[in-house]
Amino acid sequence: MKISERVERVPPSGIRRFFELTEELDDVISLGVGEPDFTAPWSAREAAIDSLERGRTSYTANRGMAALREAIAERSRERYDLDYDPDEEVLVTAGASEAIDVAFRAFVDPGDRVAIAQPSYVSYVPGVTFAGGEPVPIPTGEADDFELTAEALREHGAADAEALVFCYPNNPTGATMSKQDLEPIAAFAREHDLTVLADEIYADLTYEGDHTSIATLPGMRERTVVFNGFSKAYAMTGLRLGYALAPPEAITAMNRVHQYSMLSAPTTAQHAAIDALDNCDDAVVEMRSQYDRRRRFVLSRFDEMGIDCFTAKGAFYVFPESPWEDAEAFAEALLDAEGVAVVPGDVFGAGGEGHLRVSYATGMNELREAMDRIERFLD
Amino acid sequence: MDIRAELLSLLRENARYTTVDLARMLGTDESEVTEQIEALEAEGVLKGYQAVVDWRRTDEEPVRALVECNVTLDRETGYDDIAARLVGFPEIQSLRLVSGEYDFSLTVEADSMGEVSRFVSEKVAPVPEITQTVTHYLMESYKERGFEFGDGHDDDRLSVSP
Ligand SMILES: Cc1ncc(COP(=O)(O)O)c(C=O)c1O
Numbered sequence: 001m002k003i004s005e006r007v008e009r010v011p012p013s014g015i016r017r018f019f020e021l022t023e024e025l026d027d028v029i030s031l032g033v034g035e036p037d038f039t040a041p042w043s044a045r046e047a048a049i050d051s052l053e054r055g056r057t058s059y060t061a062n063r064g065m066a067a068l069r070e071a072i073a074e075r076s077r078e079r080y081d082l083d084y085d086p087d088e089e090v091l092v093t094a095g096a097s098e099a100i101d102v103a104f105r106a107f108v109d110p111g112d113r114v115a116i117a118q119p120s121y122v123s124y125v126p127g128v129t130f131a132g133g134e135p136v137p138i139p140t141g142e143a144d145d146f147e148l149t150a151e152a153l154r155e156h157g158a159a160d161a162e163a164l165v166f167c168y169p170n171n172p173t174g175a176t177m178s179k180q181d182l183e184p185i186a187a188f189a190r191e192h193d194l195t196v197l198a199d200e201i202y203a204d205l206t207y208e209g210d211h212t213s214i215a216t217l218p219g220m221r222e223r224t225v226v227f228n229g230f231s232k233a234y235a236m237t238g239l240r241l242g243y244a245l246a247p248p249e250a251i252t253a254m255n256r257v258h259q260y261s262m263l264s265a266p267t268t269a270q271h272a273a274i275d276a277l278d279n280c281d282d283a284v285v286e287m288r289s290q291y292d293r294r295r296r297f298v299l300s301r302f303d304e305m306g307i308d309c310f311t312a313k314g315a316f317y318v319f320p321e322s323p324w325e326d327a328e329a330f331a332e333a334l335l336d337a338e339g340v341a342v343v344p345g346d347v348f349g350a351g352g353e354g355h356l357r358v359s360y361a362t363g364m365n366e367l368r369e370a371m372d373r374i375e376r377f378l379d
Numbered sequence: 380m381d382i383r384a385e386l387l388s389l390l391r392e393n394a395r396y397t398t399v400d401l402a403r404m405l406g407t408d409e410s411e412v413t414e415q416i417e418a419l420e421a422e423g424v425l426k427g428y429q430a431v432v433d434w435r436r437t438d439e440e441p442v443r444a445l446v447e448c449n450v451t452l453d454r455e456t457g458y459d460d461i462a463a464r465l466v467g468f469p470e471i472q473s474l475r476l477v478s479g480e481y482d483f484s485l486t487v488e489a490d491s492m493g494e495v496s497r498f499v500s501e502k503v504a505p506v507p508e509i510t511q512t513v514t515h516y517l518m519e520s521y522k523e524r525g526f527e528f529g530d531g532h533d534d535d536r537l538s539v540s541p
Binding site for chain 1: 385388389392393396400403404405406534536537538539540541
């Protein structure tokens with residue numbers, strides 16, 4: 001069978017390779033997991049069950065249930081000062097993943113350059129490639145606490161890109177960006193007329209300072225698409241529900257792709273999501289405070305081991321320097337010797353080399369044991 | 380959240396966290412944690428530390444019962460007086476005044492059903508103000524102090540994921 005050249009061009013994921021290595025061993029403590037260890041709040045699960053019992057099993061409006069779009073708009077306004085019209089400026093999707101994919105297909109023409117701040121979530125580069133675009137990696141580094149800078153954008157050729165993708169709080173680094181640090185990025189985007197695709201799926205998992213969306217900066221609303229979803233803060237990964245916020249013409253374009261590929265996001269999950277927004281704030285606060293404690297614990301342990309790690313302030317990852325120059329070799333040896341899985345930073349693209357992604361979405365007892373094992377391995 | 384409240388919530392989660400780990404999680408130093416714990420103990424906020432045991436998995440499952448007690452009060456005797464007569468019995472694990480159909484709710488623990496019944500009929504029921512007792516033997520525990528007693532469901536997440 002002929003495989004398309006676009007697909008052939010995308011190599012198998014490095015995450016997948018590590019997953020396979022891990023699967024071969026017993027007694028592995030995995031710090032390689034990119035999803036919450038909590039279960040979705042009961043109230044939201046109950047709403048999903050109730051929707052099934054009532055037989056709510058048909059498609060919804062392409063853009064998502066009106067009640068959900070309204071709840072999303074209200075929440076975004078209250079919490080992040082993101083003011084979007086639920087009828088025209090919100091699109092509910094099957095995970096933020098689908099929103100991101102749909103955006104690439106809606107905005108990228110063959111050959112278009114799309115700047116991607118890296119290290120980054122692993123789907124952006126393939127997503128751009130599948131859409132026929134040309135990914136342009138923009139490395140961020142430890143010197144800047146893995147924040148994106150206007151210099152990096154300039155230096156790595158973002159000026160003639162059509163769009164810019166970034167994600168703060170960041171997967172894999174846990175870096176966040178303050179309003180002040182976002183300003184030069186916004187200025188660059190305005191100057192070079194870039195569409196900005198801002199993945200804010202970890203916004204509710206910000207531990208120090210407040211999350212600022214770049215869409216709230218002057219002149220940015222009209223050129224920004226904000227992605228968010230229920231996977232991370234609400235521990236609802238398997239329910240596959242996310243959304244995009246953008247001006248009407250952008251949502252209309254994305255919805256055109258979405259309506260032909262997905263039709264509508266899962267109905268059961270939409271019912272759960274309405275409940276999550278209505279009733280699950282306390283659960284989010286509780287999960288966040290647990291992540292925060294674990295974050296401090298892990299940072300402190302690395303510090304004592306003499307492993308250099310900048311203070312990650314969001315998501316549920318820290319991104320320490322690898323004790324060995326070759327992070328991949330270190331991760332493999334650690335897995336082999338002590339059964340602790342971490343992901344080498346190379347997997348996440350430019351700027352990730354020589355680092356490790358360590359997820360603390362794991363219970364305290366396991367986390368402590370894993371850190372003990374790492375310490376033992378280093379001795 | 381202030382450090383005391385966070386400390387309490389961490390100790391409720393796991394009273395065996397070491398002071399070093401507590402300090403790490405709270406982003407403070409060990410001496411601060413020790414000091415706060417000592418203060419909380421001295422003030423009687425922290426009453427003690429106990430394990431949550433699923434006795435079914437051991438060979439020595441005690442018999443437990445919930446006992447509802449109704450009382451009548453008079454000018455001389457209040458709830459506190461009746462409670463004072465009961466709290467000292469080691470068989471009584473918890474003693475609470477509750478609202479609703481009855482007044483006191485007791486958890487009684489002993490080696491056999493006979494012992495529990497004897498204790499209730501010989502020690503609790505004879506208290507003059509106690510007008511009625513209803514004993515419910517505990518048949519199965521599904522959750523205790525926040526811990527679920529099932530086999531727990533395994534972490535079925537992918538071991539490495541994006
Ligand atoms: C940065 C980032 N964006 C998007 C996603 C996918 O989210 P969803 O489950 O909503 O598709 C992930 C999942 O790991 C992520 O880390």
